[in-house]
Amino acid sequence: MEWIYFSFVIFLVVLAISDLWVGVSNDAVNFMNSALGAKAAKFRTIVIVAAVGVFCGAVMSDGMMDIARHGVFRPEQFSFREVMFIFLAVMATDIILLDTFNSLGMPTSTTVSMVFELLGASFAFSLIKMGNNSGLGISDYMNTSQALSMIIAIFASVAIAFIVGFAVQYIARIIFTFHYSPKLKWKIGIFGGIATTSIVYFMLFKGIKHMAFMTPEIVNWIDEHTLAILGICFAVTTAIMQLLYFCKVNVFKVIVLLGTFSLATAFAGNDLINFIGVPLSGISSFADWKAAGAPEPGTYIMDSLNESASTPFIYLFFAGTIMVLALATSKKAQNVSKTEINLAKQEEGEERFGSSKAARSIVRFGNKLGTFFVTVTPQPVINWVNTRFDKTLVEVEDGAAYDLVRASVNLVMASLLIALGTSFKLPLSTTYVTFMIAMSSSLADRAWSRESAVFRVTGVLSVIGGWFITAGVAFISTFIIALLMHWGGMVAAAIIVVTGLAVMIHSNIKFKEKETSESGDENFRAVLKAEDNKTVWKNISKYISMNETQILRTISENYRYITDGVLDDNVKLLRKSDTYLREIKDKMKNIRRKETICIRKMDQETAMTRSAWFFSSFNDLEQMYYSVRRMCEPALEHIDNNFTPLPESYAEDFRKERDLLDSTLKEVALACEVFGYEHMRVFEDKFKQLQSDFSEKRKALTKDIQADKININTAYLYLNILQESETMAIHMKQFIRSSRKFQEPSKLQQDVFQQTNS
Numbered sequence: 001m002e003w004i005y006f007s008f009v010i011f012l013v014v015l016a017i018s019d020l021w022v023g024v025s026n027d028a029v030n031f032m033n034s035a036l037g038a039k040a041a042k043f044r045t046i047v048i049v050a051a052v053g054v055f056c057g058a059v060m061s062d063g064m065m066d067i068a069r070h071g072v073f074r075p076e077q078f079s080f081r082e083v084m085f086i087f088l089a090v091m092a093t094d095i096i097l098l099d100t101f102n103s104l105g106m107p108t109s110t111t112v113s114m115v116f117e118l119l120g121a122s123f124a125f126s127l128i129k130m131g132n133n134s135g136l137g138i139s140d141y142m143n144t145s146q147a148l149s150m151i152i153a154i155f156a157s158v159a160i161a162f163i164v165g166f167a168v169q170y171i172a173r174i175i176f177t178f179h180y181s182p183k184l185k186w187k188i189g190i191f192g193g194i195a196t197t198s199i200v201y202f203m204l205f206k207g208i209k210h211m212a213f214m215t216p217e218i219v220n221w222i223d224e225h226t227l228a229i230l231g232i233c234f235a236v237t238t239a240i241m242q243l244l245y246f247c248k249v250n251v252f253k254v255i256v257l258l259g260t261f262s263l264a265t266a267f268a269g270n271d272l273i274n275f276i277g278v279p280l281s282g283i284s285s286f287a288d289w290k291a292a293g294a295p296e297p298g299t300y301i302m303d304s305l306n307e308s309a310s311t312p313f314i315y316l317f318f319a320g321t322i323m324v325l326a327l328a329t330s331k332k333a334q335n336v337s338k339t340e341i342n343l344a345k346q347e348e349g350e351e352r353f354g355s356s357k358a359a360r361s362i363v364r365f366g367n368k369l370g371t372f373f374v375t376v377t378p379q380p381v382i383n384w385v386n387t388r389f390d391k392t393l394v395e396v397e398d399g400a401a402y403d404l405v406r407a408s409v410n411l412v413m414a415s416l417l418i419a420l421g422t423s424f425k426l427p428l429s430t431t432y433v434t435f436m437i438a439m440s441s442s443l444a445d446r447a448w449s450r451e452s453a454v455f456r457v458t459g460v461l462s463v464i465g466g467w468f469i470t471a472g473v474a475f476i477s478t479f480i481i482a483l484l485m486h487w488g489g490m491v492a493a494a495i496i497v498v499t500g501l502a503v504m505i506h507s508n509i510k511f512k513e514k515e516t517s518e519s520g521d522e523n524f525r526a527v528l529k530a531e532d533n534k535t536v537w538k539n540i541s542k543y544i545s546m547n548e549t550q551i552l553r554t555i556s557e558n559y560r561y562i563t564d565g566v567l568d569d570n571v572k573l574l575r576k577s578d579t580y581l582r583e584i585k586d587k588m589k590n591i592r593r594k595e596t597i598c599i600r601k602m603d604q605e606t607a608m609t610r611s612a613w614f615f616s617s618f619n620d621l622e623q624m625y626y627s628v629r630r631m632c633e634p635a636l637e638h639i640d641n642n643f644t645p646l647p648e649s650y651a652e653d654f655r656k657e658r659d660l661l662d663s664t665l666k667e668v669a670l671a672c673e674v675f676g677y678e679h680m681r682v683f684e685d686k687f688k689q690l691q692s693d694f695s696e697k698r699k700a701l702t703k704d705i706q707a708d709k710i711n712i713n714t715a716y717l718y719l720n721i722l723q724e725s726e727t728m729a730i731h732m733k734q735f736i737r738s739s740r741k742f743q744e745p746s747k748l749q750q751d752v753f754q755q756t757n758s
Contacts, residue, residue, distance in 0.1 A: 002294050004490055008084055009286045011497050015091040016279035017322060018501070019098070024054070024326035030414075030434040031263035037438075038407035039397035040256040049257050051324040053264025058320030059313070068277035069284075070143075072115065073122035075305035077129070077141050080289045081297035082486075083305070086121040087282040088493055089481040092500035093117050094275075097474055099503075101466065110275070111429055116471045118278075119144075120478035128486060153429075158464065161417055161433045165440035169409045173445060174385065176405050179393035188251050192241025195255045195412045197234040199262045201226075202415030252404035259411030266418070267430060268323060276319055280311060359457035366453070389446055406441050413437050435463065524594050537606065540598045541743060544614070545672050547591050548739060551621050552669035554584060555628055556662055559728070562631050563658050566638075566721065569645045574636040581629050588625060592618055613742035620735035627724040627731070634720055644711040646718055650701075654721075657693050660686070661725060668736065677743040680736045687733040694726035 031053070035046045068087075069075065075083065097113055119142070126141035138144070176183060222229070241251050288304045289297070374382065396403045414434040439460050442448065448456045485493045526539045558577045565573035595618065599611055639645075646654075664686050671680055698719060705715045 012279040012282040019275040021326040034407040034410040037401040039400035050264040053261040054268040055320040057265040057268030068281045069305040072118040076303035080300040085485040089121040090117040093477045116474040117478040120475035121482040124482035161436035162440040165437035166444045169441035169444035174388045189242030193238030196237035255408045356458045549673040556665040567651045617738035620731040623731045677740045687729045691729040698722045
């Protein structure tokens with residue numbers, strides 16, 4: 001029996017390593033985003049600063065999460081077997097849950113997931129014990145007050161962080177403006193002093209005070225002399241920052257990197273290290289059980305977990321090392337960071353989220369509220385404020401999403417609010433606070449335009465919703481897993497743990513596939529970064545031709561699926577096409593929106609001459625997509641209901657034109673891919689002939705229907721396919737002309753085409 005539980009301990013250690021890796025991928029979004037978004041330094045420099053902070057926070061932490069030992073459940077009421085099952089259920093669920101969020105690029109709260117997983121598993125075993133007529137209530141088995149206080153604090157912190165972040169960023173922007181360099185002479189020293197003092201305050205209350213080397217005497221001395229420490233710190237750092245400014249050092253970059261280090265230190269010491277809390281509690285439980293002579297696991301009570309325990313330095317060292325490696329190498333960490341940076345960026349660009357009804361309502365209300373404030377504010381005040389928000393001379397690092405002023409505010413306010421919550425002993429989620437401040441500061445900076453606001457709000461709502469979904473899913477999942485372990489015993493426990501690891505491996509494989517499929521958007525980002533007109537046009541031309549190629553091949557593929565499904569009476573092909581067509585509708589909307597943004601990057605003269613052809617060509621692509629959709633729906637209904645199939649004579653008669661339309665679509669797609677637009681004229685005659693052929697078949701079918709030579713339901717299905725095929729030929733003919741006119745003058749494309757075919 002002992003070797004089984006020892007193997008569970010090994011599993012917990014393995015899962016802890018995985019959880020640390022996944023946890024860093026998720027929480028990197030919090031302490032790196034401001035520096036990454038503002039390009040405060042090279043990526044390697046930012047990672048090094050954050051990695052040093054993470055390592056320091058890990059090795060100096062006490063490394064024990066008491067909430068895993070006795071913060072959620074009362075260990076004196078649970079046996080060794082039950083406690084080990086609780087810990088296994090928590091770890092198996094946690095790695096799957098966090099890895100799923102990371103793969104989706106969504107930040108979530110690691111603290112909330114851990115707490116609600118412990119709640120779910122312990123609740124399951126509490127119900128089982130209560131069902132055995134123990135005579136005890138739920139409060140005798142579980143400590144629900146801590147979970148309740150966390151939920152209340154989360155709701156409060158989301159609202160407070162958003163409001164405070166908005167107000168402070170608005171004031172900071174009025175003080176510094178977007179063209180801040182000429183206005184820093186005496187402001188920067190004071191601002192740097194306030195910012196640095198805030199970060200020191202944060203590190204005292206959220207970081208250093210809770211680390212292992214801090215004795216109670218030192219902590220008490222800090223509490224008694226806090227104001228004096230902060231006052232001296234403000235005076236000294238103000239002088240240092242002013243001196244650095246006179247030495248031509250960018251003080252904002254210093255503040256951002258210092259804030260990144262402090263947040264990373266506190267996160268590692270108080271949040272990320274929590275991932276080894278559950279495994280270490282499992283190791284401690286096993287050691288206690290073994291020391292007692294390995295009695296019956298189902299009867300040995302784990303009241304020893306009521307005591308706090310310190311962690312050997314070697315565990316903390318290895319935990320810190322794993323965190324640093326994950327931070328430096330994890331692609332998912334970068335993916336999670338992209339979500340927050342994308343939602344907070346200053347200008348329009350690639351929006352990762354669509355539009356939702358709730359977001360549209362919020363934006364509409366916000367517009368009305370803004371209009372009201374404008375009407376009650378004196379015009380001179382409005383004019384003066386607008387001059388402070390003038391973006392014509394905005395100072396943003398090359399490729400940055402926003403400037404250093406906002407990055408500094410994000411870090412300083414996150415540090416202050418987290419420190420304030422900690423000083424009041426509120427279990428704030430650092431994830432929630434840092435994310436909401438980043439969102440509110442971007443709103444205060446007028447980064448959410450009328451064109452992008454609804455997408456940004458949808459993104460914020462999605463992330464916030466994901467946080468609370470995390471709590472629900474974590475609770476329900478561990479509740480079910482704990483029950484399965486109780487009923488299935490050791491076999492079920494082993495299967496669940498191995499399944500958790502397998503799911504995580506599969507998730508990583510799918511993430512790499514998704515990453516590869518999204519690499520095409522590099523062309524879109526190249527358009528946004530381009531400066532001169534020649535480079536802008538070159539990148540736009542390439543980006544649009546790539547999209548046209550992709551859409552045409554998708555239409556061709558689904559046209560083949562649908563017609564083969566009808567001709568061969570194959571419902572699987574039709575179901576496959578129906579699912580795929582529903583998915584690509586949103587993709588096409590997103591492509592059109594991004595291409596429209598690209599068109600705005602052109603110089604005015606070029607945009608005027610080309611935009612009409614651009615919109616015409618994309619409209620034709622959309623109409624072809626809708627033609628395929630209009631074919632698929634009645635075809636699926638007909639074949640799925642086992643209605644009369646299309647007679648073989650009609651099927652054979654249709655195949656020739658179908659194959660020609662399909663092959664010509666592929667040829668046009670290839671021409672788009674290699675920039676062969678000037679060679680497309682030859683395809684116009686083909687589509688003109690196809691239009692005529694489908695029209696003749698449609699007229700012949702109409703006569704057969706009148707003569708009652710074909711089943712009426714089958715006839716209407718075939719008539720629909722012929723009509724939509726004819727429509728596709730018409731729009732393809734128009735698309736070729738419009739797309740050729742849009743791309744025609746580019747000498748570069750002719751050279752590329754000739755090189756490709758030589």
